[in-house]
Amino acid sequence: MAEVKKITRKEEEVRELIKAEIPWEPVGPTPMPEIPDLRSWDMRLLKTYKPWYAPFCDLCCLCTYGKCDLTQGRRGACGLNIEAQQARIILLACLMGCSAHAAHAGHILEFLIEKHGPDKKIDMGTFIELEAPNIRTVTGLKPETLGDLKTVIEYVYKEITHLLDSTHFGQEGSYLDYESKALHASMLDHVGMEVADIAQIVGFDFPTSVADTPMIDMGWDSIDKSKPVILLVGHNPATSCTVIDYLRENDLYDKVEVGGICCTAIETTRYSDRAKIVGPLSRQLFFIRTGIADVIMTDEQCIRTDMPIEADKVNSRVIACLDKAMYGLEDATEWDTEEIVKQMVEDKKHFAILDPQKAAEVAAKVAMKIAPQRKKEWISEEEAKELAAKCTRCDMCERVCPNLLGLGKAMKDISEGNYEEPQKLFNKCIGCGKCDQECPKNIPILRVLQVVASKETWKIRAGRGAIMDTEIRNVGAPITLGTIPGVLAFVGCSNYPDIDDVADMVYEFAKRKYIVVLTGCAAMVAGMKTFEDGKTVYELFPPDFDAGGVVNVGSCVSNAHITGAAIKIANIFAALPLRANYEVMADYVINRVGACGIAWGAMSQKAASIGTGCNRLGVPVILGPHSAKYRRLYLSRKEEDDWRIMDARKREIVDTGEPSPEHIAYVAETKEKAMIMIPKLCIRKNDTPQGRGIKLNHYISLYKRYMGGGLPEDLHLFVRRDADIPLVYKKEVRVYLKEIGWQPKEPVGLPTYIGTYPSKIPLDAVIH
Amino acid sequence: MSAMIPFHRVNVLTGIKSARLVENASEYANLINKAKRPLLVLGPMILEETFWSRERSLDGKPVIEYALELAKAANIPICATDIVKGTMLKLGTKPDNVYDAVEIVNHLKDPDWNGVRKEGNHDLVIFFGIRSDLEEQCLSVLKHFAYTHLKTMTLDKYYFPHANYSLTNFRKDEQWKAFLESLIDILLKGQK
Numbered sequence: 001m002a003e004v005k006k007i008t009r010k011e012e013e014v015r016e017l018i019k020a021e022i023p024w025e026p027v028g029p030t031p032m033p034e035i036p037d038l039r040s041w042d043m044r045l046l047k048t049y050k051p052w053y054a055p056f057c058d059l060c061c062l063c064t065y066g067k068c069d070l071t072q073g074r075r076g077a078c079g080l081n082i083e084a085q086q087a088r089i090i091l092l093a094c095l096m097g098c099s100a101h102a103a104h105a106g107h108i109l110e111f112l113i114e115k116h117g118p119d120k121k122i123d124m125g126t127f128i129e130l131e132a133p134n135i136r137t138v139t140g141l142k143p144e145t146l147g148d149l150k151t152v153i154e155y156v157y158k159e160i161t162h163l164l165d166s167t168h169f170g171q172e173g174s175y176l177d178y179e180s181k182a183l184h185a186s187m188l189d190h191v192g193m194e195v196a197d198i199a200q201i202v203g204f205d206f207p208t209s210v211a212d213t214p215m216i217d218m219g220w221d222s223i224d225k226s227k228p229v230i231l232l233v234g235h236n237p238a239t240s241c242t243v244i245d246y247l248r249e250n251d252l253y254d255k256v257e258v259g260g261i262c263c264t265a266i267e268t269t270r271y272s273d274r275a276k277i278v279g280p281l282s283r284q285l286f287f288i289r290t291g292i293a294d295v296i297m298t299d300e301q302c303i304r305t306d307m308p309i310e311a312d313k314v315n316s317r318v319i320a321c322l323d324k325a326m327y328g329l330e331d332a333t334e335w336d337t338e339e340i341v342k343q344m345v346e347d348k349k350h351f352a353i354l355d356p357q358k359a360a361e362v363a364a365k366v367a368m369k370i371a372p373q374r375k376k377e378w379i380s381e382e383e384a385k386e387l388a389a390k391c392t393r394c395d396m397c398e399r400v401c402p403n404l405l406g407l408g409k410a411m412k413d414i415s416e417g418n419y420e421e422p423q424k425l426f427n428k429c430i431g432c433g434k435c436d437q438e439c440p441k442n443i444p445i446l447r448v449l450q451v452v453a454s455k456e457t458w459k460i461r462a463g464r465g466a467i468m469d470t471e472i473r474n475v476g477a478p479i480t481l482g483t484i485p486g487v488l489a490f491v492g493c494s495n496y497p498d499i500d501d502v503a504d505m506v507y508e509f510a511k512r513k514y515i516v517v518l519t520g521c522a523a524m525v526a527g528m529k530t531f532e533d534g535k536t537v538y539e540l541f542p543p544d545f546d547a548g549g550v551v552n553v554g555s556c557v558s559n560a561h562i563t564g565a566a567i568k569i570a571n572i573f574a575a576l577p578l579r580a581n582y583e584v585m586a587d588y589v590i591n592r593v594g595a596c597g598i599a600w601g602a603m604s605q606k607a608a609s610i611g612t613g614c615n616r617l618g619v620p621v622i623l624g625p626h627s628a629k630y631r632r633l634y635l636s637r638k639e640e641d642d643w644r645i646m647d648a649r650k651r652e653i654v655d656t657g658e659p660s661p662e663h664i665a666y667v668a669e670t671k672e673k674a675m676i677m678i679p680k681l682c683i684r685k686n687d688t689p690q691g692r693g694i695k696l697n698h699y700i701s702l703y704k705r706y707m708g709g710g711l712p713e714d715l716h717l718f719v720r721r722d723a724d725i726p727l728v729y730k731k732e733v734r735v736y737l738k739e740i741g742w743q744p745k746e747p748v749g750l751p752t753y754i755g756t757y758p759s760k761i762p763l764d765a766v767i768h
Numbered sequence: 769m770s771a772m773i774p775f776h777r778v779n780v781l782t783g784i785k786s787a788r789l790v791e792n793a794s795e796y797a798n799l800i801n802k803a804k805r806p807l808l809v810l811g812p813m814i815l816e817e818t819f820w821s822r823e824r825s826l827d828g829k830p831v832i833e834y835a836l837e838l839a840k841a842a843n844i845p846i847c848a849t850d851i852v853k854g855t856m857l858k859l860g861t862k863p864d865n866v867y868d869a870v871e872i873v874n875h876l877k878d879p880d881w882n883g884v885r886k887e888g889n890h891d892l893v894i895f896f897g898i899r900s901d902l903e904e905q906c907l908s909v910l911k912h913f914a915y916t917h918l919k920t921m922t923l924d925k926y927y928f929p930h931a932n933y934s935l936t937n938f939r940k941d942e943q944w945k946a947f948l949e950s951l952i953d954i955l956l957k958g959q960k
Binding site: 052053054055056057058059069070071072082399400401402404625626628629633635637640666667668669670672673676706707708709710713 | 775776777778781782783784785811812849850851853854855857858866868869870871873874875878881898899900901902905906908909911912913915
């Protein structure tokens with residue numbers, strides 16, 4: 001007789017939290033998983049995609065035993081070696097990212113529960129029934145109200161505490177276990193992001209169940225400088241939406257201009273299509289230094305930490321609106337509004353105001369009072385030339401530039417009135433301002449560059465939130481068969497080698513009928529370049545989650561809808577149960593969903609956790625060259641690694657020899673190489689011959705374009721049978737395959753990792 | 769140990785072991801000649817069309833030509849990273865191997881890897897033309913995880929602390945050019 005497993009008190013508590021008694025799906029094996037619960041899945045991933053560590057620092061200096069030199073096999077005083085130290089730092093980065101989104105979610109949830117009550121229903125619109133794929137998959141709870149989301153975020157908080165604990169002196173010692181923990185933290189990040197964005201969509205009535213969202217004006221020149229200007233910077237829309245409400249309610253919306261930088265800008269335009277987007281993070285300091293913003297309202301994440309200092313330079317006023325960043329300012333939350341306004345206007349003071357309603361009122365009043373005295377403007381050509389002429393070509397600016405730009409040469413060109421090369425350089429500037437502080441001649445380099453900054457304005461489509469279930473039903477089959485060659489997610493920050501890169505890649509792959517989705521800074525910069533007829537990618541391509549569509553999903557927290565879409569394919573299209581069934585979802589995604597993330601300008605810890613969360617779900621991510629400084633990639637070695645897989649139909653392990661996907665966290669040095677890699681990383685073992693042919697067609701054609709001819713060196717690894725060879729290259733590929741002695745292989749009927757590693761998941765669980 | 773600070777400050781060393789600064793081309797030539805299985809890894813910054821800094825060419829001669837001459841002079845196999853292969857083919861040289869920077873480094877750190885010519889892993893790898901922050905990170909991988917079997921060297925015009933052997937921060941392109949020409953010359957003489 002089979003032994004009946006005793007349910008522990010802890011398990012009972014979890015079942016209560018996830019309302020296990022509601023039978024929308026059977027509860028899967030890992031409800032609200034803790035650190036060890038998905039460890040075996042992680043170890044399977046890490047067996048093929050081994051961590052590649054590039055230490056940024058040879059030492060550990062996290063405790064007073066140190067500094068400890070960890071080179072050449074040395075261990076620190078605690079016993080930790082260099083690999084585990086790198087993995088520990090990665091875990092810390094992922095935890096920072098995860099906690100930033102989780103705290104954002106927690107704050108916005110409190111704000112909206114205060115406003116609407118905990119019983120406010122979650123309604124994502126007519127076309128979205130599967131409202132929370134990450135939450136349902138990870139926790140097993142189907143959230144029905146804002147109050148349910150609170151249960152979810154409290155689970156995330158609890159896990160963060162345990163994970164952070166493991167980074168303390170004298171705890172975890174294995175780099176693989178640290179990686180597993182980083183993967184866990186990053187999976188939780190997608191849960192936290194989903195909580196945040198569902199709450200925002202429900203609480204602020206952001207667009208949902210719609211593709212054709214309004215077009216928004218973008219670019220600094222879209223800001224009407226004749227009006228008082230309020231600039232919103234950060235990620236949390238509690239303040240920005242309240243500002244819009246205040247202006248509407250007081251009949252001021254025509255009189256005050258509202259613009260945003262970074263994700264708050266995207267959130268604000270989901271609330272009001274009249275708000276403007278100044279640009280991504282990389283344009284923050286640059287725009288602030290123009291002095292066009294009368295009042296700068298900051299909330300959280302990716303805001304300049306020297307905002308009051310920068311604001312003082314140009315007579316702008318700062319209101320810090322969230323406790324995450326109070327800048328040492330006086331907390332005026334309880335003060336009389338008129339007194340705050342008076343001090344900000346007359347004494348040029350900045351304040352922290354943590355009540356969004358009060359902050360909004362103060363911002364509007366202060367902006368209207370000080371705007372008429374605004375003196376700062378764009379630099380004149382004469383002033384720029386004069387300042388640039390002071391440059392002695394000492395190259396200190398170039399030496400400190402994170403993007404390695406030849407700024408001294410640009411100063412020389414500008415001083416001589418030659419703007420062509422400096423304009424190109426400005427497109428590569430990430431706007432950190434480090435050059436300014438190094439200049440021995442005190443040239444305000446960032447300000448001088450205003451003279452070459454494009455005054456173009458562009459159109460971007462407002463973020464639309466989750467992918468609709470109806471869209472998934474339409475594209476599920478072509479994606480898994482490979483006839484839609486891939487779903488590409490352009491995400492992450494703006495630490496780009498060149499700001500045009502993202503738009504170029506989006507344009508190329510939308511034309512090739514990939515589905516392109518975007519979030520955050522990547523969504524903004526994709527719209528900051530025009531193509532034929534002077535149109536941006538948002539004007540040129542349809543907004544549908546379908547072949548050739550370009551979809552702005554929304555802000556950073558909207559990244560959860562991208563992983564959510566992958567889960568939806570497994571659940572809605574393939575009918576695999578998702579409830580507390582993460583391992584099965586991830587196994588489906590890595591083996592059958594041709595998706596690839598491109599975090600081309602990834603810079604922050606949030607980007608680290610977003611990307612690592614994609615990796616645990618089986619979505620490979622291509623990173624830009626800066627990202628080697630994250631210290632860790634997940635790479636395979638295609639010729640040597642073990643590419644055996646279970647064919648669930650035949651119930652036997654098959655040696656495919658096919659490295660698909662080849663890597664799951666990889667750095668490309670140039671845009672051109674990234675464009676060759678993208679189609680390759682969308683190849684999956686599940687592709688039909690027709691689908692594989694389409695994917696190989698893109699791989700070969702982009703290879704030929706950027707490598708100047710020939711065939712990819714690893715092409716033979718991806719051709720299973722003659723039918724996989726794209727028609728247009730048939731002859732050439734056949735000759736090549738014959739030359740190298742290629743032998744055909746049987747495609748795998750139903751590829752899965754289940755059955756190739758120790759797991760509680762039965763093979764039948766992946767058969768649909 | 770050298771106290772040299774790299775040109776690009778993002779590459780400043782946080783640690784104890786930094787590259788030996790080599791200013792004499794014959795010393796570099798000796799190191800290359802002593803190696804049993806050297807490998808030259810070329811990056812896209814040596815291509816004129818993608819070069820980001822001032823040295824698109826050295827006195828009108830594309831930087832990649834110096835790299836190819838050097839490889840030929842010492843019979844060093846070439847791993848072409850990124851999109852370097854295309855330009856190499858145009859110049860009539862086929863790379864021995866095509867990997868990206870992070871991929872070749874991933875192979876090099878394994879002492880049991882068979883190398884690009886299937887003759888065993890390399891004992892000296894020479895980097896040339898990878899974006900300096902990425903190159904320094906690649907060198908870091910090898911410094912930490914390949915120190916038992918591999919030495920690293922750079923030919924770029926800046927100092928790379930994570931290498932075993934590095935050139936200095938050349939103030940003028942002419943100095944760099946003179947070094948490369950001298951190195952090629954010595955290697956050629958060695959062949960004869």
